[in-house]
Amino acid sequence: MRSYIPNFLTLLNLFSGCIAVVFAVMNQLDMAALFVVLGIVFDFFDGFAARVLKVQSELGVQLDSLADMVTSGLVPGIVLFQLLAMSQGSAWVGGTGVAESSQWCGWKFPPIALLGFIVTLSSACRLAKFNIDENQVTSFIGLPTPANALMVLSLPLILIFHQNDFLNGIILNQWFLIGFTLVSAYLLNAKIHLFALKFKSWSFNDNAIRYLFLIGSLVLLITLRFMAIPVIIVLYIFLSLLMKKE
Template sequence: MIFAVSGDLVSAAFFAFAGIFFDFFDGLAARALNAHSDVGLQLDSLADMVTSGVVPGIVMVQLLSQAITGHTLDIINVFAEDGWNTSIISYIPFIGLLITVGSAYRLAKFNVDTRQTSSFIGLPTPANTLLILSLPLVLAFQNSIQIEEIILNKWLLIILTLVSCILLNAELPLFALKFKTWGVKKNSIRYVFLIVCFALILLLKFIAIPIIIALYILISIFWKPSEI
């Protein structure tokens, strides 16, 4: 979050990805160590809110700022007397914080929704975070004039912000990637999906991430999560 606020979006992305990695395995670790508790459940949600709620919201603010002004915001000093442009356009980047609001609502619903024990209703916040944070990585490591024009289009970023908020809270059943067992029969779709993801990342690098998120949604639409 500190890196995102300071405009270092690449470091913010890598730290957020590390947080998502540990979030993926925390359930397995808790079950293996018999260390699950109500406190752990609450800490998990609070960590998700920072890593997969606050961080992607701030990153979107910075991307919108780049798209509109050509540079990231110094959010720490943005409201200083000489550091703030009072024109209406200067407020537009903060539309990105809708992702934080949408993520908070999605996480709160998840905590009280008994339907989401073995699958998800709506796009999980870590998946949405991977989508948003892949954009600065593409800009940093796979940039071209065409790619920059696409990613740093303010209208595209605003639409992506709104669509991500909708997907986070839509009544859309999606399969969970967390493994309760390692058996191939019960996890065949998961294993195939992970293999395809690995292949796409090798071929396309960070550009593969938005494709993977779209593939995840499509698989869930064509296969009922209860059957996966």
């Protein structure tokens, strides 16, 4: 019976991702972000449960990546699609909301919005590589899809909750969004070694970088709120490169 627990948690991740897709398509991006975060929590605990119960399996590995493809791959692509559509002065809600003048060949959304799905395609490549790469057990090569998803979803959360005209102008600029999409896609598959938050012991000496990252992330979240998320991703990459040099 215990062998089913991790897979059940993985399916909850997938179910959360499905709900997030619905909200993202409806342009309710704050709710989409909420269910992506919930899915990422389930994603963390399915691996944790598998290790604690000693029931890790090949099925679990494949199922985990399939769930992540929806929660951390498809949803960020839809979110960037929506933001790019908004950068053209229109919101796409279930096929409506684009003015006649914005339509192209009958499409009810600006074609530039499709660039957002570059992140979805890059996430698929990232997850496929992870499944066949035996070197990504204690560390990652390239930004993990959940971290990338959080970085993408920070954009609408900043728009909704920070209400800063300067930041809004940047985030809804099409060139910023295109550049952000390309950087996100690159980071997913870059040959950058990043540490995993897996503690073999609770010793500070053995996990100094991890503790520093967690404490720093907490301070940033308290002070900057949703603006902290991209900063945390940069901190994660910086500390990983520092850790590699040691």
